[in-house]
Amino acid sequence: MKLLIYLSAPILLLLFACGDNEMEEKGKQAYVHKESTSPVSSGPVTLTLEEFEGMKLFMRHCNKCHPGGEKGKGPALNDKNLPNFLVHWQVRLGGGDMPKFTKEQISTDHLHQITAFVKRMQKMTAETD
Numbered sequence: 001m002k003l004l005i006y007l008s009a010p011i012l013l014l015l016f017a018c019g020d021n022e023m024e025e026k027g028k029q030a031y032v033h034k035e036s037t038s039p040v041s042s043g044p045v046t047l048t049l050e051e052f053e054g055m056k057l058f059m060r061h062c063n064k065c066h067p068g069g070e071k072g073k074g075p076a077l078n079d080k081n082l083p084n085f086l087v088h089w090q091v092r093l094g095g096g097d098m099p100k101f102t103k104e105q106i107s108t109d110h111l112h113q114i115t116a117f118v119k120r121m122q123k124m125t126a127e128t129d
Contacts, residue, residue: 050113054120057106079125084115091114
């Protein structure tokens with residue numbers, strides 16, 4: 001009888017411990033932006049081609065958890081001035097609530113573009129403070 005309990009415990013743990021990923025993703029996509037997460041600029045913003053492409057990729061892959069680079073489901077990015085290799089490491093390996101993104105999901109070139117856009121957002125945030 002004890003053997004049956006020991007064998008069934010890990011199976012039950014796996015069945016009940018795993019969350020519903022689909023519901024979590026829908027919740028992230030339904031994030032409502034508040035005024036504090038809206039981008040603020042004192043004038044027109046001019047982006048390089050790399051930053052513009054990065055903005056489009058950021059909106060597709062990152063904005064649902066880091067709205068406008070601010071805290072949402074994930075932490076704020078605008079106040080973190082990390083070296084690019086640490087950003088790339090975090091994106092590739094994930095960690096915590098951050099999912100990992102493979103090279104098939106976000107290519108290295110696209111990751112460089114996203115990083116360029118995030119750096120631009122950080123600079124704009126610093127200018128408005």
